[in-house]
Amino acid sequence: MNNMEGKEILKVDNLSKSFGGIKAVSDLSFSVEGHHIHAVIGPNGAGKSTLFNLITGVISSDKGRIKFLGEDITSLRPDKISEKGISRTFQNIRLFPDMTVFETVLIGTYLLTGGKILPALFLSKEFRRKEHLAKEKVEDILNFAGLWDVRNEYAAKLSYGNQRRVEMARALAMDPQLLLLDEPTAGMNPKETKELMDLFSLVNSQGITILIIAHDMHLVNTLSNQVTVINFGKKLVEGPPAEIQRHPEVLEAYMGRAEANA
Ligand SMILES: Nc1ncnc2c1ncn2[C@@H]1O[C@H](COP(=O)(O)OP(=O)(O)OP(=O)(O)O)[C@@H](O)[C@H]1O
Numbered sequence: 001m002n003n004m005e006g007k008e009i010l011k012v013d014n015l016s017k018s019f020g021g022i023k024a025v026s027d028l029s030f031s032v033e034g035h036h037i038h039a040v041i042g043p044n045g046a047g048k049s050t051l052f053n054l055i056t057g058v059i060s061s062d063k064g065r066i067k068f069l070g071e072d073i074t075s076l077r078p079d080k081i082s083e084k085g086i087s088r089t090f091q092n093i094r095l096f097p098d099m100t101v102f103e104t105v106l107i108g109t110y111l112l113t114g115g116k117i118l119p120a121l122f123l124s125k126e127f128r129r130k131e132h133l134a135k136e137k138v139e140d141i142l143n144f145a146g147l148w149d150v151r152n153e154y155a156a157k158l159s160y161g162n163q164r165r166v167e168m169a170r171a172l173a174m175d176p177q178l179l180l181l182d183e184p185t186a187g188m189n190p191k192e193t194k195e196l197m198d199l200f201s202l203v204n205s206q207g208i209t210i211l212i213i214a215h216d217m218h219l220v221n222t223l224s225n226q227v228t229v230i231n232f233g234k235k236l237v238e239g240p241p242a243e244i245q246r247h248p249e250v251l252e253a254y255m256g257r258a259e260a261n262a
Contacts, residue, residue: 004034009178009209015064017050024050026233037200037210039224047233048213049091052180056088057081087176089167091183095155101166102151105141108173109134138173145169145199161192165199179203181212185219197223
């Protein structure tokens, strides 16, 4: 358990990113508090995934700063950012077709084993020790994520809900302090959604801060401490879920004019 409770873990300052003439993220600023589940919501095309790509270093910003644990990570490479303690899952599940669940999660631990292939050739004592630790860690994570029984199955052949678990387990294997989840329950049935929500709570109870993009307002209301609403790449409003829901601009932009007028 880390000691980030009540402290600012992530700070996004005046972040901007355009694609051609489209301002995907525009002068966006917000902070995420440690141990929180912080939701980012907004209509399709609002800039949510672009924001995640900027935070994880997949794309570089045009302007602005991102600080993680007080350190400027704005221009770091994605692997350096994950080493610092930020892991993510993707909107579209990305799993290797020929890997078992165990192997997929083991990949996530490459940081623990130093990420080097070469020592494996020499099978040094140190490498074997790290590999043993990594495998033990994977076993713990698989149990934690409810994936132990399917550990030897091909990850990409599992049910949609279990594939999401594998993605999350792989992200957890990288020892994140901040976990970014991009629409993790999209396309799930109510049972899978509920089970995943329970898993998010469990992960969060271990002291891991979660930044989550979600469309499901039940999930947002049930899980999140804080919500940032974005539209056209800009912050529209921010606050606890009960507060933002009453905001007329949110009703208008996010839930549609009909509900705003209801
Ligand atoms: N690589 C890209 N090249 C060009 N335009 C892009 C690119 N990535 C995103 N955009 C555009 O930037 C805007 C924001 O897209 P983004 O995917 O971040 O929105 P979003 O809020 O995640 O949407 P959704 O809820 O549909 O996933 C959109 O207009 C999108 O078309």
